[in-house]
Amino acid sequence: MYTLDEWKAVLLKNLLELQQLEGQDANTRIRRSLKEQEIGQHCCQAGESLSDPDLTLLKEALGLDEQQWHAYKSKVRPEQE
Numbered sequence: 001m002y003t004l005d006e007w008k009a010v011l012l013k014n015l016l017e018l019q020q021l022e023g024q025d026a027n028t029r030i031r032r033s034l035k036e037q038e039i040g041q042h043c044c045q046a047g048e049s050l051s052d053p054d055l056t057l058l059k060e061a062l063g064l065d066e067q068q069w070h071a072y073k074s075k076v077r078p079e080q081e
Contacts, residue, residue: 004054007046008061014039015062033075040075047073 002010018035021028047055059069 001049002046004050004058007042007050007058011039011042011046011058011062014042036072036075037077040072043069043073044076 014035018032018039021032021035046058050058059065064072
C-alpha cells in the first residue's frame with residue numbers, strides 16, 4: 001500500500017507521460033488510451049488505500065478536480081473473466 005507521497009509521485013509521472021504523448025496517429029492514440037487506463041487504475045487504487053483527507057490532498061497536488069478524477073477512473077476497463 002502506497003503513502004500519499006508515493007501516490008503523488010506515481011500519478012505525477014503518469015500525467016507527465018500522458019502529456020508527452022502528442023500526435024493523432026493510431027499508435028499514439030492507442031498509447032494515450034492505455035496511459036489513461038493506467039492513470040485511472042492508479043486513481044482507483046489510491047482511493048482504496050488513502051484516507052479521505054489524504055485523497056483530497058492528492059487531487060489538489062495533482063491539480064485534478066472531482067470531474068477529472070472520475071473521468072480517469074471511468075477509463076478503467078473491467079477485468080475479463
